[in-house]
Structure formats: structure tokens, C-alpha cells
Amino acid sequence: MDSKEKCNLYPELPVKKSDDNQGSPPPPYESPESESSDDVVLPIPVEGMALVIKAADFAARRHRFQKRKDHKGTPYINHPLGVAYILTNEANIYDPVTLAAAILHDTVEDTKTTIDEINSLFGPEVAHIVDECTDDKSLPKDVRKKLQIETAASHSFKAKLIHLADKLYNIRDLSRNVPQGWDTRRIKNYYKWCREVVNQIRGTNETLEKALDKIFDEKC
Template identity: 65%
Template sequence: MENSTNPFLNQNSWPSKNANGDLLYPNLAPPDYKQSELNSKGKFMDTYVEDMALVMKASDFAARRHRFQKRKDVRGTPYVNHCIGVAYILTNEAKVYDGATLAAALLHDTVEDTKTTFEEILEHFGQEVCDLVKECTDDKSLPKDKRKQLQVQHAAGHSHKAKLIKLADKLYNLRDCERVIPVGWTPQRTRQYFKWAKEVVAGLKGTNDALEMALDDVINRYLS
């Protein structure tokens, strides 16, 4: 949408309950769950299962909230592909497997680009995920140019996990731009986007070597 810092969105909300009034996102922890009774292996497996459940829950939530949105490409790719792609970059390239980080990556555009609220994110995904989504969400009450300026200014001050999400988000978008210019864009606008992204990434340095090297490669290749 044009009034969003997100230039790739070509909007909609999903209720928290289904037609029968049942919660779409109930508490996933079993009623007899007792962490103290688990041994070290059990604790590891339980954490893995909880993280997996959280990520799958976030995937479903993101798909519902972005369900009518498309990317700005000639194929009209479903927008949620971007959210999934950001999470995939984190796991496949950055080797990040933390459930909260991956869930927030999947949800990072829900508040900014749909009618989702932070209260919903908090209710369904907890404080840590909500805080990460907040760090990745621009203030839509500000002009677009101001929001882009603040992304540059605030980059270095974000938490480590939020920086990871931002790096993966930029990498996905830049690769998309390199592959094909977004619909409605000019080569000049695309080049300006790369220059702005380079400024943001500069403030995120020291977060993850693999992501930073990949970003340097795509940025330098395009701007050379």
C-alpha cells in the first residue's frame, strides 16, 4: 500500500473466533503440563515442541491476516509468501531456530499492514513475540519519508532478535527487487530503495555474519 513503508504490498483482518464462537488460537500447552517433572532431555524436547507449535500457529495467523494481499510482482504472489520467506531465511541462512524469533518474523507485517492489533499479538503469542513485532512495526501515523528515516536512525538500538528479523526482511525484499522490478516502480526508484536499505543494514551490523554477507553481496551487485 502506498502509505506504508512496506513498498511490496499490493488488507484485511481475521476474527479471533470461528463461526461457532470457538477460539482459533487456544492455549497449546497440555492441562497436565509440569516443567519440573521433566528431565533435561524432556525439557529440550518440550521446548522444541512448544517452539514448533508457536511457529505453526504464527504461520496460520499470518496466512489468515494477509489472505487477500499480494506482492507487487507480475505474478501477484500471495503476500504471506514474504512472511514465510523471511522466517525461512532465518532458519536456512542465519541458523536461527528460536521459536519467538521465527513467530515474530512470520507476524512482522500483520500490525503494520492489516487490521491486527498488538493486543491480539500479545493475547495469542505472548509478550516476547509482541515486543519483537512492535520493534519491526513502523508508526503509520507518521509520513512515509519520516518512517523510513526512523528505520535508519533506530536500527542500531533494536534488540538482537529484532535485528535478525530486520536483516532477513531486507534480504528477502532486495532479492525480490534484484530479480524483477516491482510493478509500478522505475529503475530509479528501485535504486533508491537499495540505497536506503544499505543505510538501514549499516545500523544492524554485528548481528549475523551470514545475513550481513548476503546483504552486502546483493546490495553491492545492484549498486555497482
């Protein structure tokens, strides 16, 4: 059997099996050769890198006591970092504002962070995108889900990118870490709802949409 298997969350990333070369140091990183100049990835400017790292530090602090709803109790910070990973490694999005907003996208919805605080620390554009990605927790869950479908098309391009990456991360995660208490019907309804949201923002990023559609076709 092949010594490597694909990670469900990041299909392009091979991961070693747990019993393969335990204790061995990881091989040195080697950047893949580009087939053309169009494939060359330009580095994020220093200021942009600082913004992304600041966002990661802030999100890690605000989500530090939170866990995902799966049976493993996965640290919640894995999710926003995973969304940013999908944007960079699959959608080739390197805009620092988009990445910072992706990392921060659940801080207002799921912690005591405010939009004013995000605006003060990260600027108005990041704050606006985070606001677009934030559900109003004072509303019933079914109303919030309906509003996501109804409002997604009116959101900014950068917010739409985050919506796509967020949904992709979540449905991949669902295939390996089912939230506690979810039965088959609820899982299927979640896939259908995600597809409805994605249908409102098609044309945003072909790569992410194809990855989502592949899963929708299998699960819906």
C-alpha cells in the same frame, strides 16, 4: 545446460526448470551429512514448534487477501514465510520466538491486527519484537523510512535478525519481481536505503550481512 538453476530468493536451494521432468514426483528428502558435531541442527522443542505453526496459521489468515506489489500478484504470505526461511536455512536461527515474530512481523503494520492481540495470542516477547518491526503507517513514507534508519540500532537482537532477513528477502525479490511503477532510479534508491538500515545493525549476523553486502556491491 545444467538441469538445475538457483532460486534468486534462496540461492542455496536448487529449483528445476519448468520443462524438466514435468509431472514427475519430487525425490525423497535427504538431510545433508554434517561435517562435524557443531553442524548438527537440534530440533525445535514441541512447544516452540506449536508457536511457529500457530504464527504461520495466524499470518496466513490475516494476509489472505493481500498480494505483493509485483506484476505477478504474488500472495503476500510468501514474504513473511520467506523471511522465516532465510533465518532458519541461512542464518541457522531456530529460536521459536524469533521465527514466530518473523512470520508475524507485518501483521500489525499491514492488517487490522493489534499489538495487544499479538501479546494475548503469542506472548509479550513476540509482541515486543513485532512492535519493533512495525512502522507507523500514520506517518509519511519518507518519515517512516528515516525512522527505520534512526531506530534500528536500538532494537533487540531478535528484531535486528528479522530486519536483516526482511531486507535480504526484499532485495532478492526485487531482482526478479519489480513492483509495478518502479523505475531504475527508485530501485537504486531502495537498495541504498536498505544498506543504510543494515549499516546500523552490523555485527548481528555475519552470514546474512555477507549475503546483503554481495547484492549491495552489485546494485548500489
